[in-house]
Structure formats: structure tokens, C-alpha cells
Amino acid sequence: MTSPTLARPDLTAADRCDRCGAAAQVRAVLASGGELLFCGHHAREYEGKLKEMAAEIQR
């Protein structure tokens, strides 16, 4: 079963980077349905890996 892509709320100041706790600027939605939040710095650092994982990057 596949679930449709859900509309997700915009990132807010309460959303934090999963790596360092800074304000999140990017959300990566994984093919598995999970999601990760990254600050600008870590979004750049992990961008290549996320693309390998077929994650959808939302800014």
C-alpha cells in the first residue's frame, strides 16, 4: 500500500535540525515516509546522501 504525499505544514521556528539543534531550514522526506530536518549547514552536508536515498528535499 502506498500513501499519497501528505501536505506538510511549513517549517517553523520550533522545528530544529536533527543534527545540531539549530533552526531547521530544510525538510527531507524519505522514501520510507520518515522525515528529517536540517539547518542550512547540514542540508548542504547531507544533500548528496539524501538524493541517494531518494529523499524529497523541501525548502
Ligand SMILES: [Zn+2]
Ligand atoms: Zn544542523
